[in-house]
Amino acid sequence: MSERQLHLNAFIYPAGHHEAAWRHPDSRPDRIYDVTYYQEIGRTAEAATLDAVFFADGPALRTDVRYNAAPGLEPITLLTAIASATTRLGLIATASTTYYEPYNLARLFSSLDHISGGRAGWNIVTTGTDLAAANFGLDRHPDHTERYARAREFVDAVVGLWNSWDDDAVLLDRAAGIYADPDKIHRIDFRGEYLRVRGPFNAARTPQGHPVLVQAGASNDGRAFAARYAEAIFTAHQRLEDAQTFYADIKRRARDFGRDPEHVKILPGISPFIADTEAQAKQLQREFNELTVPEYGLGQLESLAGESLRNLALDEPVPAALFADAGDVTDNAASRRQVIAGIVTRERPTLRGLLHRLAGARGHRVFAGTPEQVADTIEDWFRHGAADGFNVMPPYYPGGLEVFTSTVVPILRSRGLFRTEYTGTTLRDHFGLPRPGSAAAN
Numbered sequence: 067m068s069e070r071q072l073h074l075n076a077f078i079y080p081a082g083h084h085e086a087a088w089r090h091p092d093s094r095p096d097r098i099y100d101v102t103y104y105q106e107i108g109r110t111a112e113a114a115t116l117d118a119v120f121f122a123d124g125p126a127l128r129t130d131v132r133y134n135a136a137p138g139l140e141p142i143t144l145l146t147a148i149a150s151a152t153t154r155l156g157l158i159a160t161a162s163t164t165y166y167e168p169y170n171l172a173r174l175f176s177s178l179d180h181i182s183g184g185r186a187g188w189n190i191v192t193t194g195t196d197l198a199a200a201n202f203g204l205d206r207h208p209d210h211t212e213r214y215a216r217a218r219e220f221v222d223a224v225v226g227l228w229n230s231w232d233d234d235a236v237l238l239d240r241a242a243g244i245y246a247d248p249d250k251i252h253r254i255d256f257r258g259e260y261l262r263v264r265g266p267f268n269a270a271r272t273p274q275g276h277p278v279l280v281q282a283g284a285s286n287d288g289r290a291f292a293a294r295y296a297e298a299i300f301t302a303h304q305r306l307e308d309a310q311t312f313y314a315d316i317k318r319r320a321r322d323f324g325r326d327p328e329h330v331k332i333l334p335g336i337s338p339f340i341a342d343t344e345a346q347a348k349q350l351q352r353e354f355n356e357l358t359v360p361e362y363g364l365g366q367l368e369s370l371a372g373e374s375l376r377n378l379a380l381d382e383p384v385p386a387a388l389f390a391d392a393g394d395v396t397d398n399a400a401s402r403r404q405v406i407a408g409i410v411t412r413e414r415p416t417l418r419g420l421l422h423r424l425a426g427a428r429g430h431r432v433f434a435g436t437p438e439q440v441a442d443t444i445e446d447w448f449r450h451g452a453a454d455g456f457n458v459m460p461p462y463y464p465g466g467l468e469v470f471t472s473t474v475v476p477i478l479r480s481r482g483l484f485r486t487e488y489t490g491t492t493l494r495d496h497f498g499l500p501r502p503g504s505a506a507a508n
Contacts, residue, residue, distance in 0.1 A: 072448055072484045073298075073331055073455030073497060074475075075118045075158065076111040078104065080137040082462035083337050085366075085425045086357035088135040093462040095135045104144055105151035107464055114471035115485050117496040118156025118187060119148065120280075120300070120457060125165050126197035133362035142174050149182035156493035158187035158280055158298075163220035164213050165193060165202055168256075168263050171220075172227040175277045176269050184273030184492035187298070189280040190291075192217050214287040219258035221279070221295050225502075226254035228276035230266040232504045246270075252505050274492040275502040284312070284402075293319030297499050298331040300457050302430045304405060309334055309452035331497055334447065335430030337459040338440045340469045347434040354461055355422040363421035366428075370403050380418040384410050405429045427459045437473035444474070445483060 080098035081088040088095035097103035111119050121141035129136045141159035149157055157178060161171055171188075179186035192213035199207040208216070235250035254265035281288070281296035292299045293316055303309035317327035339354075341347040360380060368375050371388060378384070389407035409415065409423055426432035433443055447453040460466025478484040494501060 071498075072444070072478060073117045073333060074484065075120045075156070075333060075455070075457045076107070076116055076467055077120045077122070077300075077335065077457045077459045078107060078463070079122070079459070080463065081135045082466055083427045083430075083459040084354045084461040085134055085362060085428075086354050086359070087462040089357040090354060090462055092465045094464065098135055098137060099139060101144065101147045103464075104148055107467060108148040108152045108155055110464065110467055110471060112152045112155040114475045115488055116155065116458075116471070117455070118158050118185075118493060119145075120158040120187075120189065121145065121160060122189070123160040124191075124193060124195060124198065125162060125201055126195055128195055128197060130362055130365055133359040142178055145186075146178055146181055149178065149185065153183075154488045154491060154496075155185065156187060156278075156496055157182055157185050158189055158278070158493075160189040160191055160282075162191050162193040162198075163217040164208060165198060166220075168220055168223040168261060169227065172224045172267060173269070176228060176267070176272055179272035179274065179277050180269070184494070186272070186274075187278035187280050187493050189282060189300070190217065190221060190295070191282065210285070210287065214291060216260040217291060218294075219256075219261045223254065223256045223258075223261055223263045225276060225279075226256055226505075227263065227265050227267040228271065229502070229505045230254055231270050233271055233275075236270050254505075271504055274494045275504070278493050278497065278499060289316060289319060292316060293325070293330070294323050297329060298333060298497060301332060301334050302402070302405060302428075303334050303452075304408060304429075304431055306447060306450065306452050308408070309447060310450065313452050329499055331454040331499075333455045333457045334453050335427060335457045335459050336440075336444065337427035337430055337432045337461055338466075338470060338474070339432070339434040339461055340437055340440055340466075340473060341434075342436065344435050344439065347436065347439075351426070351432070351434045351461075355425060358421065358425045360418065360421060363425055367406075367421065367424065370406060375417070378417050380421075381416050383414050384417050384420050386410055386414075402429050426461060430457075430459055432461075437477055440470075440474045441477040441481070444478065445481065448483065 081093045081095045087093045108119055123141045145157040145159050175186050175188050196207040230252045232250035236246045237244050251266050256263040278297050279295050280298045281292040282300040284301055313332050320327045320330045339347045339351040341350055364375055389403055389410055458470055479486050
C-alpha cells in the first residue's frame with residue numbers, strides 16, 4: 067500500500083450535484099426530507115470507508131424552486147441522525163460565522179462530536195449571499211473584509227471554548243464525591259472588535275479534542291484564513307495546473323504560519339459521470355444536460371456576471387469580454403468568475419454550452435468516463451501536487467455515489483491509494499490529523 071493515502075468525502079447534495087438531477091429517473095427528489103434517505107447514503111459511504119460525508123448550507127433560500135429541488139434540512143441535526151446509523155464515518159457540516167454566535171455554535175458541534183464518538187467537522191463559512199441578512203433582522207449583509215475579520219475572532223473564540231476544559235478535568239471520583247476539578251476548567255475572557263465571550267464552556271472536551279476545522283473559501287482572504295486555521299480545505303478547479311498552483315500556495319502559507327503543511331488537507335471537488343465505456347458516460351452526461359432549464363442556469367450565471375444576459379442567444383458564443391474583469395480573487399464570487407472566465411477563454415462555448423458546463427457541479431470539475439478513467443484522473447491529481455484527496459460530488463443521488471463506491475474505490479484500493487478498512491475511529495484519525503491540546507497544553 068502507498069504510504070500516502072487519498073482522502074475521499076461524499077459531498078451530499080440531496081438530489082445530486084447536477085442542477086437537473088431531480089428530473090432524472092435515477093434520482094430521488096421525493097426523499098430529500100426523509101432522514102432514512104440520508105442514513106442510507108451514510109451507510110453507503112461508510113461501507114466504502116470514505117473519510118466523511120459533507121453538507122453545505124446557507125441561511126437563506128437561494129435556489130429557484132421553480133426549477134430545482136430545495137435542500138432545506140439543517141445539517142447538524144441531520145448529521146446527528148446519520149451518526150446514529152453509522153459508526154466510523156466522518157460528519158462535516160457548514161455553519162456561518164456571520165449568522166451564529168460562538169457559544170451556540172460551539173455547543174452544536176461539540177454535541178455532534180460527543181454523540182458521534184469524535185467524527186464531527188465544521189466547515190467554516192462567512193456566508194456569501196445578501197439574502198441572508200434580512201432573515202436575521204439586519205439591514206445589510208456585512209462586506210467581505212468585515213465578514214473575515216469577524217470570522218477570525220469567531221474561530222478563536224470557539225476553539226478557546228472547546229479547549230477551556232483540560233483533558234483531565236473530569237475526575238469522576240465517586241468515593242470523594244468530586245465529578246470535575248474546577249481548577250482545570252478555564253474562562254477564556256475573549257474580547258475582540260466584534261465578539262466578546264467569557265466562557266468557560268459547559269461541556270468536557272470531545273473524543274478528538276475538538277471538531278476538525280474545514281474551510282472552502284478561495285478568495286485572498288479565504289486563502290489566508292484557511293492557511294491559518296483550516297485542517298481540510300474544499301476547493302474548485304477545472305485544470306490540473308490551476309489546482310497545483312492553489313495547492314502549493316496554501317501549503318506555503320500554512321508553513322508561514324508555523325503549521326505542518328501535511329496537517330492541511332486540500333480536497334478539490336470532482337463530479338463524475340461513470341459508465342462501462344467513455345461513450346456511455348458522455349451520453350449519460352448529455353442526458354442530464356438535456357434536462358436543464360436555461361432560465362435556471364441563466365439566473366445562476368447572471369448572479370456571477372453581475373449583469374443581465376438575456377440579450378445573448380443561447381446558441382451563440384459567449385463574449386470573452388463578459389468575464390474579462392474577473393481580475394484578482396478578492397472574494398469567493400470573484401474566484402468563481404475566474405473559473406468561468408477560464409472556460410470561456412479556452413473553450414469559447416455557446417451560452418447553452420456554458421450553462422451545461424456549469425450545470426454539473428457549480429464550477430467544480432465534471433468528468434465523464436469509465437471507472438478506470440475516473441481513478442486515473444484522481445490519481446494524477448493526487449500524485450502531481452494538486453490534491454490530498456477529493457470531495458466527491460455525484461451528479462445524482464443515491465445511484466451516483468453507489469456507482470463510485472462500487473467501481474472506482476476498488477480500483478483506487480488495488481493501486482494502494484485508498485484504505486481497505488478504517489484504522490481509527492475519529493475524523494482526525496481518518497484525515498491523519500493530530501489531536502489538539504487543551505488550554506493547559508497550549
